[in-house]
Amino acid sequence: xxxxxxxxxxxxxxxxxxxxxxxxxxxxxxxxxxxxxxxxxxxxxxxxxxxxxxxxxxxxxxxxxxxxxxxxxxxxxxxxxxxxxxxxxxxxxxxxxxxxxxxxxxxxxxxxxxxxxxxxxxxxxxxxxxxx
Amino acid sequence: xxxxxxxxxxxxxxxxxxxxxxxxxxxxxxxxxxxxxxxxxxxxxxxxxxxxxxxxxxxxxxxxxxxxxxxxxxxxxxxxxxxxxxxxxxxxxxxxxxxxxxxxxxxxx
Numbered sequence: 001x002x003x004x005x006x007x008x009x010x011x012x013x014x015x016x017x018x019x020x021x022x023x024x025x026x027x028x029x030x031x032x033x034x035x036x037x038x039x040x041x042x043x044x045x046x047x048x049x050x051x052x053x054x055x056x057x058x059x060x061x062x063x064x065x066x067x068x069x070x071x072x073x074x075x076x077x078x079x080x081x082x083x084x085x086x087x088x089x090x091x092x093x094x095x096x097x098x099x100x101x102x103x104x105x106x107x108x109x110x111x112x113x114x115x116x117x118x119x120x121x122x123x124x125x126x127x128x129x130x131x132x
Numbered sequence: 133x134x135x136x137x138x139x140x141x142x143x144x145x146x147x148x149x150x151x152x153x154x155x156x157x158x159x160x161x162x163x164x165x166x167x168x169x170x171x172x173x174x175x176x177x178x179x180x181x182x183x184x185x186x187x188x189x190x191x192x193x194x195x196x197x198x199x200x201x202x203x204x205x206x207x208x209x210x211x212x213x214x215x216x217x218x219x220x221x222x223x224x225x226x227x228x229x230x231x232x233x234x235x236x237x238x239x240x241x
Contacts, residue, residue, distance in 0.1 A: 035230070037177075044134065045169075045177065045220055047230040058228045094176055100224070103165070103183075115224040118167035118182035125176050 002027030004123035006095050012130045018082040022095030022123055023075070029053050033098040034078045035119055036069070038091040046091075050098055051078055085130045093128055097121040135160065136221055136233035143239040144211050152206045152236045154221030160231055164224045166204040168197055171218045171235075180219075181206060208238070216240050 008020035022034070030053040039045050049059035051069040059067045068081040082089060096119035105112045137155040144150040154166065165184050169177040179188050181197035184204065196207045204221055221233040 037232075044218075044235040045171075045232045047222075047232055050230070060229050061227055098230075099182075114164050116165040116183050117224040117230055118165075118179060118222065119169075119177075120179045120182070120188060122176040122178070 002097065002121050004095050004097065004121060006093060006123045006126040008093075008126060008128070010127055010129060012085050012089075012128065014086050014130060014132055015084055016130075018085050018089060018093075018128055018130075019079065020093055020095075020126065020128070021077050021079045023077050024097070025076070027097075027121075029073055029076045033100045033117075034071070035096045035098045036080045037094045037096060037119070038089075039094070039125075040088075040091040048080065048082075048093075050100075087130050089128065090130045091128060092125040094125045095123045134234040135225070135231050136223065138219075138221060138233040138236045140234070141237045141239065143241055145241045146211050146213060148211050149207065149209045150211060150238060152208075152219050152221075152238070154204045154206075154233045156202050156204075156223060156231070158202060159226040160202075160223045161199065161204055162202040163226075166197065166199055167222045168195075168204075168206045169220045169222065170215075171220065173217070177220065211240050213240050 003025045006022045033050040035050040036048040051057045066083045071078045098119045100117045168181040170180050171177040184199040185197045194209045198205050218235045220235050225231050
């Protein structure tokens with residue numbers, strides 16, 4: 001059964017760079033998209049971005065300028081770096097395994113593409129606090 | 133403010149049925165599939181529904197999903213106290229990013 005585990009520095013000062021790693025245990029690394037998601041205390045979930053085994057990435061436009069994701073296929077790990085953190089980056093950070101692709105359907109004689117995206121395996125999360 | 137709109141809260145009695153809605157636009161829900169997640173207090177989210185209406189193995193058929201136009205709905209029948217949780221919709225967007233709804237807190241009275 002696939003398991004994910006996040007780790008990294010839990011306490012940062014403003015302007016520092018957040019760095020987290022997620023290890024994938026007992027499962028294939030290729031063929032999936034690996035996401036980072038965060039949740040500030042008492043608030044909802046926010047998708048940060050994804051990376052696949054070949055290093056192709058997509059990022060949340062609102063965070064794109066500060067986010068870098070990387071992958072280490074030899075260790076079955078992927079990582080997140082978020083630069084210039086502020087108190088607003090204080091959150092629980094989750095990593096998750098994602099499936100994404102395109103289904104093509106014929107509707108009334110017209111080909112119709114729809115993207116599917118879902119995250120079926122999640123890590124337990126790691127807390128990051130930004131405080132001076 | 134999330135691009136996908138969910139009612140902040142919903143409540144119902146045990147055994148009843150509840151629906152949770154998720155409203156978007158043609159750039160996200162209107163042209164893509166929706167997934168739903170349950171987050172019990174203090175735990176990581178769990179996939180309940182994917183591709184609008186499919187259930188992963190182990191998810192009871194009390195949970196069902198549907199989509200019409202630019203909105204999606206999660207329905208839960210036979211409510212149990214253990215269903216008290218936050219529920220989130222997710223879809224892909226034309227900006228090449230995933231979107232979360234703001235979340236709906238379900239209270240089982």
